[in-house]
Amino acid sequence: xxxxxxxxxxxxxxxxxxxxxxxxxxxxxxxxxxxxxxxxxxxxxxxxxxxxxxxxxxxxxxxxxxxxxxxxxxxxxxxxxxxxxxxxxxxxxxxxxxxxxxxxxxxxxxxxxxxxxxxxxxxxxxxxxxxxxxxxxxxxxxxxxxxxxxxxxxxxxxxxxxxxxxxxxxxxxxxxxxxxxxxxxxxxxxxxxxxxxxxxxxxxxxxxxxxxxxxxxxxxxxxxxxxxxxxxxxxxxxxxxxxxxxxxxxxxxxxxxxxxxxxxxxxxxxxxxxxxxxxxxxxxxxxxxxxxxxxxxxxxxxxxxxxxxxxxxxxxxxxxxxxxxxxxxxxxxxxxxxxxxxxxxxxxxxxxxxxxxxxxxxxxxxxxxxxxxxxxxxxxxxxxxxxxxxxxxxxxxxxxxxxxxxxxxxxxxxxxxxxxxxxxxxxxxxxxxxxxxxxxxxxxxxxxxxxxxxxxxxxxxxxxxxxxxxxxxxxxxxxxxxxxxxxxxxxxxxxxxxxxxxxxxxxxxxxxxxxxxxxxxxxxxxxxxxxxxxxxxxxxxxxxxxxxxxxxxxxxxx
Amino acid sequence: xxxxxxxxxxxxxxxxxxxxxxxxxxxxxxxxxxxxxxxxxxxxxxxxxxxxxxxxxxxxxxxxxxxxxxxxxxxxxxxxxxxxxxxxxxxxxxxxxxxxxxxxxxxxxxxxxxxxxxxxxxxxxxxxxxxxxxxxxxxxxxxxxxxxxxxxxxxxxxxxxxxxxxxx
Numbered sequence: 272x273x274x275x276x277x278x279x280x281x282x283x284x285x286x287x288x289x290x291x292x293x294x295x296x297x298x299x300x301x302x303x304x305x306x307x308x309x310x311x312x313x314x315x316x317x318x319x320x321x322x323x324x325x326x327x328x329x330x331x332x333x334x335x336x337x338x339x340x341x342x343x344x345x346x347x348x349x350x351x352x353x354x355x356x357x358x359x360x361x362x363x364x365x366x367x368x369x370x371x372x373x374x375x376x377x378x379x380x381x382x383x384x385x386x387x388x389x390x391x392x393x394x395x396x397x398x399x400x401x402x403x404x405x406x407x408x409x410x411x412x413x414x415x416x417x418x419x420x421x422x423x424x425x426x427x428x429x430x431x432x433x434x435x436x437x438x439x440x441x442x443x444x445x446x447x448x449x450x451x452x453x454x455x456x457x458x459x460x461x462x463x464x465x466x467x468x469x470x471x472x473x474x475x476x477x478x479x480x481x482x483x484x485x486x487x488x489x490x491x492x493x494x495x496x497x498x499x500x501x502x503x504x505x506x507x508x509x510x511x512x513x514x515x516x517x518x519x520x521x522x523x524x525x526x527x528x529x530x531x532x533x534x535x536x537x538x539x540x541x542x543x544x545x546x547x548x549x550x551x552x553x554x555x556x557x558x559x560x561x562x563x564x565x566x567x568x569x570x571x572x573x574x575x576x577x578x579x580x581x582x583x584x585x586x587x588x589x590x591x592x593x594x595x596x597x598x599x600x601x602x603x604x605x606x607x608x609x610x611x612x613x614x615x616x617x618x619x620x621x622x623x624x625x626x627x628x629x630x631x632x633x634x635x636x637x638x639x640x641x642x643x644x645x646x647x648x649x650x651x652x653x654x655x656x657x658x659x660x661x662x663x664x665x666x667x668x669x670x671x672x673x674x675x676x677x678x679x680x681x682x683x684x685x686x687x688x689x690x691x692x693x694x695x696x697x698x699x700x701x702x703x704x705x706x707x708x709x710x711x712x713x714x715x716x717x718x719x720x721x722x723x724x725x726x727x728x729x730x731x732x733x734x735x736x737x738x739x740x741x742x743x744x745x746x747x748x749x750x751x752x753x754x755x756x757x758x759x760x761x762x763x764x765x766x767x768x769x770x771x772x773x774x775x776x777x778x779x780x781x782x783x784x785x786x787x788x789x790x791x792x793x794x795x796x797x798x799x800x801x802x803x804x805x806x807x808x809x810x811x812x813x814x815x816x817x818x819x820x821x822x823x824x825x826x827x828x829x
Numbered sequence: 830x831x832x833x834x835x836x837x838x839x840x841x842x843x844x845x846x847x848x849x850x851x852x853x854x855x856x857x858x859x860x861x862x863x864x865x866x867x868x869x870x871x872x873x874x875x876x877x878x879x880x881x882x883x884x885x886x887x888x889x890x891x892x893x894x895x896x897x898x899x900x901x902x903x904x905x906x907x908x909x910x911x912x913x914x915x916x917x918x919x920x921x922x923x924x925x926x927x928x929x930x931x932x933x934x935x936x937x938x939x940x941x942x943x944x945x946x947x948x949x950x951x952x953x954x955x956x957x958x959x960x961x962x963x964x965x966x967x968x969x970x971x972x973x974x975x976x977x978x979x980x981x982x983x984x985x986x987x988x989x990x991x992x993x994x995x996x997x
Contacts, residue, residue: 278988282976289973293943301963309913310943392913422978422988428950429922432915512919546927551980551987558989 291373315389331399332360332647336634343630394424401648413443434514435522451765477528480735505544569642574607578660594678614677623651691731698731700748700755725806741765888916909938925952950981
């Protein structure tokens with residue numbers, strides 16, 4: 272993984288010192304809370320319902336075991352013994368004291384980490400595919416380009432006060448987008464150059480969720496690699512100058528793109544790009560190679576391509592191991608290896624939470640089983656990307672000792688969930704208790720296996736941090752005259768077949784929503800053609816009518 | 830008024846005239862800034878004004894109307910109505926990097942210590958701090974971060990072109 276050089280390191284240390292000064296000025300009262308707000312926000316520090324929340328950047332989700340141990344240490348010493356992995360591949364601490372935050376930043380800097388630009392109206396942490404570098408269907412590892420973007424966007428002087436936050440995602444697998452790039456302000460796909468040269472970038476712009484979900488549009492089909500930063504800078508400059516600042520809810524780039532139309536937006540970007548394309552932002556082969564060298568594959572052992580023991584374990588009499596192998600083990604490009612997803616969706620636990628002990632355990636297992644690397648997924652799980660297939664059963668047993676063996680990846684209970692009204696001051700409704708109840712209701716592994724691939728995503732408000740728009744089944748918490756209520760959204764998908772879900776009808780109250788999900792699942796199980804027809808395929812074939820009928824019966828929805 | 834200019838605290842003689850404020854009637858050599866609209870409509874009179882004249886840009890101004898006159902101006906000021914309005918950063922870079930403006934480029938309005946680093950990097954060389962803020966304290970804001978990934982007014986090349994072995 273990328274190792275900081277002396278300059279990268281100096282910057283995070285200077286930043287920690289700078290923030291210490293800012294906190295001190297705030298505690299002394301020489302700056303107001305209003306003036307402190309944008310400073311702390313650019314450092315990932317939010318004021319939440321009960322306390323400050325600190326968001327730490329995990330660039331493109333990649334961690335070393337040393338870094339994960341440090342995150343565990345911070346959870347133990349400065350928080351209440353746990354952290355929350357977010358949908359942006361970051362980690363959030365819910366209970367730090369303001370006076371401790373500068374010291375936390377020093378701790379982070381000591382392991383090449385920071386909280387820079389994890390909030391605020393600036394370019395946020397660049398996200399990527401959690402199987403980057405190991406997926407067999409990958410065209411090229413996207414992480415070196417994520418790192419290039421991380422450096423370019425870090426304290427970019429022109430783009431520190433954009434109209435609104437700005438998120439970039441990169442995938443190196445054109446055929447299977449695991450990074451939801453079409454729902455980002457800028458999505459980047461590595462693609463084959465039609466002329467047969469080096470790989471190019473397809474650039475998409477104006478995607479997003481929130482209260483007005485948009486699927487990003489293609490603005491450039493084949494961008495040569497050396498033009499990546501100049502093209503991003505051109506997009507950002509047009510957005511910074513002309514994005515709306517009169518209304519917070521219309522300030523994302525998706526609104527600018529949709530108001531101008533993609534053709535006019537592209538014309539403005541191309542005019543700007545023509546002026547800067549051949550300037551100092553042109554990437555150097557030597558720099559790309561320097562960064563790529565950091566992502567060289569680990570020293571794999573030579574192993575036979577298919578490990579029979581792994582196939583056998585797929586049929587194991589132990590249902591936990593059997594489902595674990597089927598759901599949590601992912602294909603790897605290196606013969607004899609696999610990627611193992613560790614579910615942070617155990618029944619009864621808030622999705623994405625991990626205790627300090629669990630983080631330490633995962634770090635230890637990463638060292639023992641997988642070259643000391645861990646990846647955070649945007650679906651709020653952890654991945655050990657390089658595990659020998661023949662050691663999966665052993666790993667499963669070790670995970671089981673710490674309740675980290677839940678075999679539900681890609682199934683209904685592998686849900687995405689925002690912090691909701693339990694923590695967040697924007698939320699209208701609680702989301703974690705709904706996720707927990709769903710996890711407990713549908714905890715039978717053979718039932719989940721029968722349901723097959725189906726995604727469930729829960730947001731506690733219209734800002735959509737729980738990605739409910741792109742859940743096959745989405746749940747949106749709303750406030751209905753002072754009561755928590757939940758709308759059911761069907762048909763969303765974040766990947767190459769991107770679609771935005773539709774609200775199926777009137778909202779359900781807290782006591783009804785889990786039953787409503789069960790009703791939806793029963794309709795699907797009853798009427799699908801066969802087990803090969805996934806939930807999303809069935810929904811696309813039949814539409815929402817059978818679900819409406821089952822959910823609302825003869826009653827007119829109101 | 831005390832401002833920061835090129836890293837030092839100096840006294841500025843400029844008065845920011847609103848569109849309704851008259852020029853000094855007796856031809857006194859007062860240094861003034863005017864809005865871009867006023868500059869466009871009263872260019873002749875302003876050129877004859879005995880004091881120095883600068884133009885004040887608001888964040889939604891386009892630069893094109895000003896370009897023919899850049900050399901004639903004593904000062905270009907960019908207004909920050911709120912420090913969260915970042916359009917002025919783009920205007921500054923365009924003036925410096927694309928249009929070659931070399932004169933004083935001053936940030937005015939809601940200008941606070943913790944934005945000075947970014948402003949300076951974008952090409953501002955003069956800063957009128959929000960009244961009530963310590964200008965001496967603000968002087969130390971420029972050097973808190975010594976590592977700059979991007980090119981800027983203070984750094985001709987992005988870091989990736991400066992790293993050892995980058996071929997430069």
